[in-house]
Amino acid sequence: MAAHPDAMIVVRTIQVDTPETVVTLPLWAWHLLAFVLPVATLAALVTGPHGLPGALLVFSLIPLSVMLDNRAGPSLSQPDASISPAPFNVMVLLLTVMQVCNVVLLGRQVAITGLDHGGTWVLAFTVGINSGYSAIVVAHELIHRSNPTLQSLGRLLLSTVCYEHFFTEHVRGHHARVGTPEDGATARYGESFRAFWKRTVKQQFVSAWRLEQKRLGDVDMKVWDARNLRNRNLHGILMALAWLVGLGLAFGPGAGVLFLFQAYWAVKLLEAVNYFEHWGLTRSGKKVQVVDSWDTDNWFTRFTLVGLSRHADHHAHASRPYQQLRHFDESPKLPRGYFGTALMGMFQNERFQEEMKARLAQRGIRP
DSSP states (O other), X not given: OOXXXXXXXXXXXXXXXXXXXXXXXXXXXXXXXXXXXXXXXXXXXXXXXXXXXXXXXXXXXXXXXXXXXXXXXXXXXXXXXXXXXXXXXXXXXXXHHHHHHHHHHHHHHXXXXXXXXXXXXXXXXXXXXXXXXXXXXXXXXXXXXXXXXXXXXXXXXXXXXXXTTHHHIIIIIIXXXXXXXTOTTSOOTTOOHHHHHHHHHHHHHHHHHHHHHHHHTOTTOOTTOGGGGGOHHHXXXXXXXXXXXXXXXXXXXXXXXXXHHHHHHHHHXXXXXXXXXXXXXXXXXXXXXXXXXXXXXXXXXXXXXXXXXXXXXXXXXXXXOGGGOOOOTTSOBOSSOHXXXXXXHHHOHHHHHHHHHXXXXXXXXXX
């Protein structure tokens, strides 16, 4: 097991006269863990096509990540104000490029092997998991930036999983309504993942569409109203269709099939995360507090998922970049890191609910 990351970070940041780069580099180096699965997937697709054993070797990084996440200790260090944002911005840009390459190269893979090749399906599933944990997580970071170019890159990433409406619903819907009955992405106390999955996808899309219609001047306008030509959700649908048609024309219909396959698993993983990030929490005031989101102190989750684990601070200060997100003792804590909690929520839901209810009771938080 690697040395505890906080040990390295704290030692550097307490030196007041240390140059900015010395403060920044240790934290940045730990965040490079976010590249492991995207790089391995890209390497497999570039050097492929590979048979089933080679594809399974790359896929093995996923259960390995789950095991490491379940064993990882806490990361409680707070960000240093002198940290330079430049290398962290470069990271998300590189991850964006790799996601686009992985989606395109998956089409190349199936064009060579066809759909009856086991290794191709395993790699497609790996790309889907990578899209959920790399593309969507990075997109989530980018759509919260104030720079329009970075927001557009976030929307591009979301289009690679046919979920661009997340840009509208997450920023303008979820962040405004989190912890209330009106929020489609807040899982209710006692709600199973199956029930959440059945309602949340439709509810979020409908909400995103209505938010855009409101922005365009009439929440009740018809779908065929000419004003909807400026509807960002419509643009997102067209972007996803462009991916589907473009890959189909370039690599054959099999590429379109696997594009949709990987997008499905990416979205399933996203909604598994949405499911537990606010499960059973009801906001008591108008302003979102750090007790309205579940956190995990797990260091492996923090550094592989671009700071997503510090979700309480993100909801309290949505524009704060991932490297500056803070730890709060008062936020409710997940029973495991994001990897293990997502699996437990999806496949061991009764156990998940029992553990979450117990943790809420320990903190005196009532449903």
